[in-house]
Amino acid sequence: MTDRPHLAVIGAGPAGLAATLAAAHGVRVTLIDSAAEAGGQFYRQPARELRARRPQALHHQWRTWEGLRDGLRGHVGTGSVRHLTDHHVWFVERLTEGFAVHALLGPEQEDPVTVRADAVLLATGGYEQVLPFPGWTLPGVVTAGGAQAMLKSTLAVPGRVAVVAGTGPLLLPVATGLADAGTEVVALVESAGPRALVRRSRALATQPGKLAEGALYAGQLLRRRVRPLFRHAVVEAHGTDRVEGVTVAALDATGRVRPGTARRIACDTLAVSHGLLPHTDLAESLGCRLDGNSVHVDDEQRTDVHGVWAAGEATGVGGSALALVEGHIAGASAAARLTGTELAPDLAALKSRRKLRQFAAVLDDVYRPPAHWTDQVTDDTVVCRCEEVTAGAVREAVGDLGAGDPRTVKLLTRAGMGWCQGRMCTPAVAGLAGCEPTPSRRPFARPVPLGVLADESDHPIEEGPS
Numbered sequence: 001m002t003d004r005p006h007l008a009v010i011g012a013g014p015a016g017l018a019a020t021l022a023a024a025h026g027v028r029v030t031l032i033d034s035a036a037e038a039g040g041q042f043y044r045q046p047a048r049e050l051r052a053r054r055p056q057a058l059h060h061q062w063r064t065w066e067g068l069r070d071g072l073r074g075h076v077g078t079g080s081v082r083h084l085t086d087h088h089v090w091f092v093e094r095l096t097e098g099f100a101v102h103a104l105l106g107p108e109q110e111d112p113v114t115v116r117a118d119a120v121l122l123a124t125g126g127y128e129q130v131l132p133f134p135g136w137t138l139p140g141v142v143t144a145g146g147a148q149a150m151l152k153s154t155l156a157v158p159g160r161v162a163v164v165a166g167t168g169p170l171l172l173p174v175a176t177g178l179a180d181a182g183t184e185v186v187a188l189v190e191s192a193g194p195r196a197l198v199r200r201s202r203a204l205a206t207q208p209g210k211l212a213e214g215a216l217y218a219g220q221l222l223r224r225r226v227r228p229l230f231r232h233a234v235v236e237a238h239g240t241d242r243v244e245g246v247t248v249a250a251l252d253a254t255g256r257v258r259p260g261t262a263r264r265i266a267c268d269t270l271a272v273s274h275g276l277l278p279h280t281d282l283a284e285s286l287g288c289r290l291d292g293n294s295v296h297v298d299d300e301q302r303t304d305v306h307g308v309w310a311a312g313e314a315t316g317v318g319g320s321a322l323a324l325v326e327g328h329i330a331g332a333s334a335a336a337r338l339t340g341t342e343l344a345p346d347l348a349a350l351k352s353r354r355k356l357r358q359f360a361a362v363l364d365d366v367y368r369p370p371a372h373w374t375d376q377v378t379d380d381t382v383v384c385r386c387e388e389v390t391a392g393a394v395r396e397a398v399g400d401l402g403a404g405d406p407r408t409v410k411l412l413t414r415a416g417m418g419w420c421q422g423r424m425c426t427p428a429v430a431g432l433a434g435c436e437p438t439p440s441r442r443p444f445a446r447p448v449p450l451g452v453l454a455d456e457s458d459h460p461i462e463e464g465p466s
Contacts, residue, residue: 006098010032017068017327019327019334021075024081026338028082031083032087038069058152059152061320086107090445099308101117119307122283123310165190172218179221186265189234238264245267254371255371275367278295294315295314329350383425384415387416394433
């Protein structure tokens with residue numbers, strides 16, 4: 001077994017799991033993930049200590065998850081797959097032959113380990129985008145995905161009375177999940193309008209299952225009397241020690257706030273999201289080409305760096321179904337290329353990927369943040385939370401000092417120099433600067449202790465399953 005090629009799959013969400021199962025029949029696979037359990041954000045499970053009796057109540061597509069989970073367990077049991085949990089990958093190094101995946105172990109992320117592999121498959125997923133507004137740093141203001149993760153992993157909710165706001169398909173399941181868990185969801189504030197979906201109904205009809213899922217969520221919210229506010233946005237959160245209410249206002253066709261439409265809604269929680277962005281840090285450090293903010297791949301999910309595949313949200317945000325298909329295609333391709341066997345095209349998977357990508361492109365066009373969201377961001381609103389840089393400082397860097405891109409704003413204001421290295425604030429800084437976000441080209445995917453860098457040659461080596 002040890003003479004078989006070795007593939008390292010980074011990320012154990014839908015794409016990484018599908019890739020692992022597809023590749024494990026031909027090559028040795030090491031599945032590396034930062035969580036304690038497989039599943040990623042979409043299939044996040046309650047902590048074992050909670051002994052949840054009906055975890056399936058928190059999920060759609062439970063049978064799909066069971067198939068992935070049982071398949072992984074089977075391959076781990078036979079020794080063809082090694083599943084490394086609590087491994088936080090910070091760098092993938094290109095060697096003369098193959099790759100070295102460098103990770104930090106455990107919750108403290110201090111102990112280093114290196115996994116050697118012949119090829120790498122990146123299934124690093126995406127992360128949430130939240131654009132700033134006055135009051136968004138108050139306790140009780142959480143990301144929609146964060147509220148969902150709290151519910152799935154701890155069976156707890158962030159508050160008793162919630163507003164769910166922003167834009168995107170994620171808002172529906174988050175609002176439904178919170179309501180089912182006992183939170184009073186007093187409003188669902190969506191900046192997009194239903195007409196935008198109706199105008200694209202023909203394109204959306206290619207995925208009837210997705211439409212049925214959305215209709216199911218909508219029906220559940222209506223039965224719970226959750227008030228939907230379309231073409232609205234939260235323009236301010238209010239409170240002292242925590243959020244006590246939000247001001248929402250209607251938007252006109254251009255995305256500007258309509259005068260005289262503002263109203264206040266009392267709540268102790270605001271779950272907000274403005275869509276997802278691909279995680280591309282590892283791909284960028286490897287030198288992979290990007291298309292916009294997504295990793296560029298060919299028909300086999302290969303990047304332009306030899307020996308590197310990518311699948312799932314990293315190649316373009318499209319949901320779990322698309323991630324599963326892309327992961328399957330990528331895993332099968334990697335196994336075939338590494339073993340020198342002929343790859344028979346999976347026509348059904350290719351057709352499904354094409355339709356799901358088209359569907360995702362329509363949703364991406366519908367659920368865009370309001371074009372003039374920056375109009376509501378006051379100068380004293382904190383934009384970079386790590387370095388406490390305000391919108392006024394960013395505007396001064398652009399208007400008075402001539403900055404024309406996020407990197408120059410960063411140099412002049414320190415926006416993006418903190419712990420998150422601009423992952424959270426770069427879209428906001430770019431919006432205030434009036435330009436598109438640019439690739440960060442960070443050398444590492446996460447902060448690394450200096451001692452780890454100094455002693456890098458002494459890292460333990462894990463060669464993969466036998």
